[in-house]
Amino acid sequence: MAPPPLLTLTGVTLTLGGQPLLEGADLSVLPGARLCLVGRNGSGKSTLLRIAAGELDFDRGERFLQPGASLRYLAQEPDFAGFATTAGFVEAGLGPLDDPHSARLLLAELGLSGDEDLARLSGGEARRAALARALAPRPDVLLLDEPTNHLDLPTILWLEERLESLRAALVLISHDRRFLQDLTRETVWLDRGRTRNLAAGFKEFEAWRDRELEEEERLRHKADRRIVAEEHWLRHGVSGRRKRNVKRLARLHELRAERRQRIGPEGQVKFEASEAQASGALVVEAIKISKSYGDRVIVHDFSTRIMRGDRIGVVGANGAGKTTLVGLLIGALAPDSGKLRHGAGLAMATLEQSRASLDPERSLQDSLTGGGSDFIEINGERRHVTGYMRDFLFKPEQARTAVAKLSGGERGRLMLARALAKPSNLLVLDEPTNDLDLETLDLLEEMLADYPGTLIVVSHDRDFLDRVATSVVISEGEGLWREYAGGYSDMVAQRGFGVEVLKSASQRAEPKAKPAAREKPAGKPRLSFNERHALATLPQKIEALRKEQVALETLLADPKLYASDPKKFAAAGARLDATQTELAEAEERWLELEIRREEIEG
Numbered sequence: 001m002a003p004p005p006l007l008t009l010t011g012v013t014l015t016l017g018g019q020p021l022l023e024g025a026d027l028s029v030l031p032g033a034r035l036c037l038v039g040r041n042g043s044g045k046s047t048l049l050r051i052a053a054g055e056l057d058f059d060r061g062e063r064f065l066q067p068g069a070s071l072r073y074l075a076q077e078p079d080f081a082g083f084a085t086t087a088g089f090v091e092a093g094l095g096p097l098d099d100p101h102s103a104r105l106l107l108a109e110l111g112l113s114g115d116e117d118l119a120r121l122s123g124g125e126a127r128r129a130a131l132a133r134a135l136a137p138r139p140d141v142l143l144l145d146e147p148t149n150h151l152d153l154p155t156i157l158w159l160e161e162r163l164e165s166l167r168a169a170l171v172l173i174s175h176d177r178r179f180l181q182d183l184t185r186e187t188v189w190l191d192r193g194r195t196r197n198l199a200a201g202f203k204e205f206e207a208w209r210d211r212e213l214e215e216e217e218r219l220r221h222k223a224d225r226r227i228v229a230e231e232h233w234l235r236h237g238v239s240g241r242r243k244r245n246v247k248r249l250a251r252l253h254e255l256r257a258e259r260r261q262r263i264g265p266e267g268q269v270k271f272e273a274s275e276a277q278a279s280g281a282l283v284v285e286a287i288k289i290s291k292s293y294g295d296r297v298i299v300h301d302f303s304t305r306i307m308r309g310d311r312i313g314v315v316g317a318n319g320a321g322k323t324t325l326v327g328l329l330i331g332a333l334a335p336d337s338g339k340l341r342h343g344a345g346l347a348m349a350t351l352e353q354s355r356a357s358l359d360p361e362r363s364l365q366d367s368l369t370g371g372g373s374d375f376i377e378i379n380g381e382r383r384h385v386t387g388y389m390r391d392f393l394f395k396p397e398q399a400r401t402a403v404a405k406l407s408g409g410e411r412g413r414l415m416l417a418r419a420l421a422k423p424s425n426l427l428v429l430d431e432p433t434n435d436l437d438l439e440t441l442d443l444l445e446e447m448l449a450d451y452p453g454t455l456i457v458v459s460h461d462r463d464f465l466d467r468v469a470t471s472v473v474i475s476e477g478e479g480l481w482r483e484y485a486g487g488y489s490d491m492v493a494q495r496g497f498g499v500e501v502l503k504s505a506s507q508r509a510e511p512k513a514k515p516a517a518r519e520k521p522a523g524k525p526r527l528s529f530n531e532r533h534a535l536a537t538l539p540q541k542i543e544a545l546r547k548e549q550v551a552l553e554t555l556l557a558d559p560k561l562y563a564s565d566p567k568k569f570a571a572a573g574a575r576l577d578a579t580q581t582e583l584a585e586a587e588e589r590w591l592e593l594e595i596r597r598e599e600i601e602g
Helices: 045-052 086-091 100-109 123-135 153-165 177-183 202-236 242-261 322-330 364-369 385-391 408-421 438-450 462-468 488-495 505-509 529-556 566-601
Strands: 007-016 019-029 034-038 060-065 071-074 141-145 169-173 186-191 194-198 282-293 296-307 311-315 337-342 348-351 375-378 381-384 426-430 454-458 471-477 480-485
Touching: 007 045, 019 045, 019 169, 034 045, 034 177, 034 202, 045 071, 045 141, 045 169, 071 123, 086 100, 086 123, 100 123, 123 141, 123 153, 153 177, 169 177, 177 202, 177 462, 186 202, 194 202, 282 322, 296 322, 296 337, 296 454, 296 480, 311 322, 311 462, 311 488, 322 426, 322 454, 348 408, 364 375, 364 385, 364 408, 375 385, 375 408, 381 385, 385 408, 408 438, 438 462, 454 462, 462 488, 471 488, 480 488, 529 566
Parallel strands: 019 194, 034 169, 034 186, 071 141, 141 169, 311 454, 311 471, 348 426, 426 454
Antiparallel strands: 007 019, 007 060, 186 194, 282 296, 282 337, 375 381, 471 480
């Protein structure tokens, strides 16, 4: 017999600003549950978790927490008001029976001393302090809202290990696919105010969601056909049997009312990067560049060649120097030694992680246009700002909303909208996945796959790097950086391990302690997002090149061409050579990917 739930929400309804946000949402958390809560930005996930934590009132419904059960909640933006140090903040979350030493030990494991001034914490330090407060009491129910935001990979791997070892029931909201896949066994989908349950972890969710939406569309189409048939009867088939007609007419009114009240799936973000003229083939060449601050070496003798179309992922622990390395590559910082060369015609757009460039008092519209205008130019086309806002799921009435009132996901979309509006052939993105929902991430990945320029991205999201990166540059420590071909999983396979997980306090204290656990190579190989995209599009490219080759050969076979137009003959000959080279490379690449796909699929 299954144990009773520790926490339940039943029929929760909440209206905000006159609009229904939750309409009969349910949640049931059993002992030992590993549950993820998923849904679009703005669907109410964080609100539902706040209700589950008992921090927010609701209009109707019931919340029940088992008497004696302890619950801890990690908010997306924790409130540090009233506390001076990290230790004071964490210890205030302990219960009367909790061990105070556990708070200090957990802070040490997370790389904090406990004496840090809360007003001076970085985003990663603030997130680690908040995690320590939630984990230290060893609660029965643990509610975590975007726990991996602002964390580096070592801390994320440490957190995964920690959560796997807990007896507590977990409810997770996260944009990190790999994190959710590794930890969850049950999924709750919050969609248009209602919850739907899947008795499987996140690995199965996306395929199930797509089937649910397809079935919903089939039923909607069937209902619309029924209304059309009934309206035809109303116009042409009313008979003298009054009682039957009244019932049928009432049913038609019900069908029409259902259609009016039907809420369709939410719209999709429409990512489109404003493209500048293509850069030269060479984008960046670095030859043994180095950078130090005092005695600390950040980058030592690093060399690389970044060509047009490359997608470079940069990973490493916080403080390893990822931002410094990127700054050197794009010319924002001068190296202490070595040579750096940029290609011709570079036009760069950047997305910073901190969002410090956003003025909290400025309106959403002015943040996009720069102020004083209702229009924005995208790819040479002048567009009204509200239309561009809709592409990023902002409503027209939000145009005058202050940035400070936007949610974390909305601010993330605003930053992307600003970066993509700037004409570029080099995109530099620092943690672009923070606060974005999974559907928006999918669309961002598709846009980056089609982006004709070059990408440099700093990210802690392993799945995102697998889908986007063509090579990964990772910190090896002591200022050494090494580049590996492929995505994050390819790097792990080549290197033998990924980014090292955090060492515990005892491991740091003992010189002869065993080395920290390292991430194992991915168990099952798979094609990256770029490889799947290439496999799908190369056949069309090969066919187009073959047709072009035949057309050029036919043109050059004309004996009169050289005499009548030598320049055209020479240009056609040069293009034929280039076409034959491109065709051979495309065919070889397709064959290589097809063989790999067959090996993976067995």
